[in-house]
Amino acid sequence: MEIINGVERLPVSGQALYLALGNFDGVHRGHQMIIRKTIEAAKKYGGISAALIFDPHPVISLHPERPFVLLSELADRAEIMSELGLQYLIVEPFTAEISHLSPEHFVLNYLLDKLHVKTVFTGSDYSFGKQGTGSAETMRYWGEKLGFTVDVSPMLKYRGREVSSSRVRTLLLSGAVKEAAELLNYYFFRTGKVIKGYGIGKQMVYPTANIAASPRLLWPGRGVYLTAVGNLNGGYLFGVTNVGSRPTFSRYDTSVETHILDFSGTIYNYSIRLLFIEKLRDTKTFSSPQQLKEQIRLDIEAGRKLIPYFKQATNGSSTPLQSGCSVLRSLKE
Known part of the structure; x- marks a missing residue:
């Protein structure tokens, strides 16, 4: 084109x-x-x-x-x-x-x-x-x-629901990314450059890739999501992404932070793509770094449990999402 x-x-x-x-x-x-x-x-x-x-x-x-x-x-x-x-x-x-x-x-x-x-x-x-x-x-x-x-x-x-941009916005803002994907016919995605964060995730032994959230673009509502992370080594890895502000410590900047599963390396200034697959939970406030660290571990565990079901649905004939976007084809490979 x-x-x-x-x-x-x-x-x-x-x-x-x-x-x-x-x-x-x-x-x-x-x-x-x-x-x-x-x-x-x-x-x-x-x-x-x-x-x-x-x-x-x-x-x-x-x-x-x-x-x-x-x-x-x-x-x-x-x-x-x-x-x-x-x-x-x-x-x-x-x-x-x-x-x-x-x-x-x-x-x-x-x-x-x-x-x-x-x-x-x-x-x-x-x-x-x-x-x-x-x-x-x-x-x-x-x-x-x-x-x-x-x-x-x-x-x-x-499936009985009107498909409109306003309806998709409402679903995304509520965190219903799985339902939004059905209306979009692809998994909602964002592409952005990895920037330096505060280093808190690394201190928790869970390093994160931080993407600047453009004020011109809609992001899913605050929460923790299972995501697929693209533009890495030519394929996709999975990740756990937090969207929102950091309520745990003294900073309240809007942030998008992703812990990429089974990945190690420095990717500052690299452009990556996040596909939002399913919401894991709402944001929480933690009283200590230890509580946050334990919750991150639980989030990763919950995300890993969903990955096999996601792969099965994506590769199977029962999936409602059809290949209308290269991000879907990449996930099927």
């Missing part, structure tokens, strides 16, 4: 353009359905498949006062879309000029004059144009009037 920075840079091929529209934050099962339909139509009719997203996210630009955090960075969205088979991801800068376009002018200026779309694919909750006044039905209206096809997908339900 090729990332195109700006609609004007999309190569002119003479082929019809089948375009997915949306923010696709998290690229969950509903988003994947829309993107797959886009890809299938392009293949069937000999066209090209692409998705158009705005960066930064319109909510961040229009409402900087809101405490809005993203489920996925642009690079993560691009990775998943590429694994699905999309040909182009068009990233258009979200500017003040775009924010003031009426739905009609967005369709005319962007979809027709610049992109010459054949068909657009979107979800029923899609909004566009100034202050989000355009809806999926508005897009359908302009398609009928101006001669392009609009495919609107209804809200996807998975």
Whole structure:
């Protein structure tokens, strides 16, 4: 897949353009359905498949006062879309000029004059144009009037639950990473550079890899999790990850600390990936280093007990998660 920075840079091929529209934050099962339909139509009719997203996210630009955090960075969205088979991801800068376009002018200026779309694919909750006044039905209206096809997908339900970015956020913030993975169709992950911590874990005989928690991105709610740790020696190891502040001692900085099982080495400044598999427990306050050390031992023991079940589910046909992201394939190997 090729990332195109700006609609004007999309190569002119003479082929019809089948375009997915949306923010696709998290690229969950509903988003994947829309993107797959886009890809299938392009293949069937000999066209090209692409998705158009705005960066930064319109909510961040229009409402900087809101405490809005993203489920996925642009690079993560691009990775998943590429694994699905999309040909182009068009990233258009979200500017003040775009924010003031009426739905009609967005369709005319962007979809027709610049992109010459054949068909657009979107979800029923899609909004566009100034202050989000355009809806999926508005897009359908302009398609009928101006001669392009609009495919609107209804809200996807998975096992009786609606799949949406807001639902995924709610699950993650509550620590329900296993349930969130079912809606995402992959294990929620974060990639970051290992930084120096306070050395407390090493003093406990359980050294940790510390990742700076970006304020722009959502992390699972505070707690201790079984994780898979990627970008190490070309594969994945397992780890026990604490997300939150350090309530035990005198420091209260937000932290993400992972004790990587069966690993020794210095990885400062290395970029690693954490896949959140299952929550082990909530955070606790300890009265002594000895109590903390014992709890870490118990956490590692609990995590190790879950690993065989996780491997069996991942390799077995019963798993609800399908290979739509390279992180899943890596875990299956």
